[in-house]
Amino acid sequence: MGDPTGISQERFWLMKSEPDCFSFDDLAARPDGIESWDGVRNFKARNLLRDEIRVGDGVLFYHSSIAEPAIVGIARVVRSGYPDHTALDPRSDHFDPKASPEHPIWYMVDVQHVAPLTHPLTRDDLRRHPVLAGMEVLRKGNRLSVQPVTAEQWRTVLEVGGVRDPFVNDSGE
DNA sequence: GCCAACGTTGGC
DNA sequence: GCCAACGTTGGC
Numbered sequence: 001m002g003d004p005t006g007i008s009q010e011r012f013w014l015m016k017s018e019p020d021c022f023s024f025d026d027l028a029a030r031p032d033g034i035e036s037w038d039g040v041r042n043f044k045a046r047n048l049l050r051d052e053i054r055v056g057d058g059v060l061f062y063h064s065s066i067a068e069p070a071i072v073g074i075a076r077v078v079r080s081g082y083p084d085h086t087a088l089d090p091r092s093d094h095f096d097p098k099a100s101p102e103h104p105i106w107y108m109v110d111v112q113h114v115a116p117l118t119h120p121l122t123r124d125d126l127r128r129h130p131v132l133a134g135m136e137v138l139r140k141g142n143r144l145s146v147q148p149v150t151a152e153q154w155r156t157v158l159e160v161g162g163v164r165d166p167f168v169n170d171s172g173e
Numbered sequence: 174g175c176c177a178a179c180g181t182t183g184g185c
Numbered sequence: 186g187c188c189a190a191c192g193t194t195g196g197c
Binding site: 016018064065067069123140141142143145 | 193194196197
Binding site: 042043044141142143 | 179
C-alpha cells in the first residue's frame with residue numbers, strides 16, 4: 001500500500017448514508033475513524049459487500065435524503081466482507097429472522113475516515129461536470145446504497161471537491 | 174407530500 | 186415461473 005491514505009488506487013465505491021442516521025462527521029468521531037457499514041438489506045449491494053469490496057478500496061461518502069444531497073468526504077475500506085451480525089439481533093432495526101450464524105445472508109465491511117471534501121459536491125455540481133455527470137448516483141430511481149465508481153470519477157471528485165491528491169505523499173510526512 | 178423506480182412477496 | 190400488489194428509497 002505505502003501511500004498516506006492507505007487507498008490502493010484500484011477500486012472505488014460510493015456509499016450512501018442518511019446523515020441524520022450516520023454522517024461523515026459521525027465516522028470521523030468513531031475510534032480510529034472506523035465503523036462497520038452494517039444494515040445493508042439489498043441483494044445487489046450485499047453481493048458487492050461480500051464479494052467485490054476489498055481492503056484498500058476508496059469510498060466516496062454520500063449524504064442522501066436531505067435538502068441538498070452531496071458527496072462530502074472520502075474513506076477507505078479497512079476490512080472486507082464479513083457477516084452482518086445485526087441481522088441476528090432481534091432488537092436491531094435490521095434484524096432478519098431468516099439469517100442465522102450458518103447462513104448469515106447479509107454482509108458488511110469496515111470503513112475508515114480519510115478526509116472531508118473542502119467543497120462537498122451536490123447533485124447539481126455532479127450534473128454540471130462532464131465526467132461526473134455519468135455517475136450512477138445521478139441516475140433517476142437508483143436506490144443502490146453501495147455502487148461502483150470509476151477511477152476517472154474518483155480522481156475528478158477529489159480534484160473538483162478539493163482533497164489533496166492522496167496518492168502522492170507530498171505533505172512531508 | 175408526491176411520485177418514479179425498483180425490489181420483494183405471494184397467489185396462482 | 187409469472188405477475189400484480191405492495192413496500193421502500195430518495196430526489197424534488
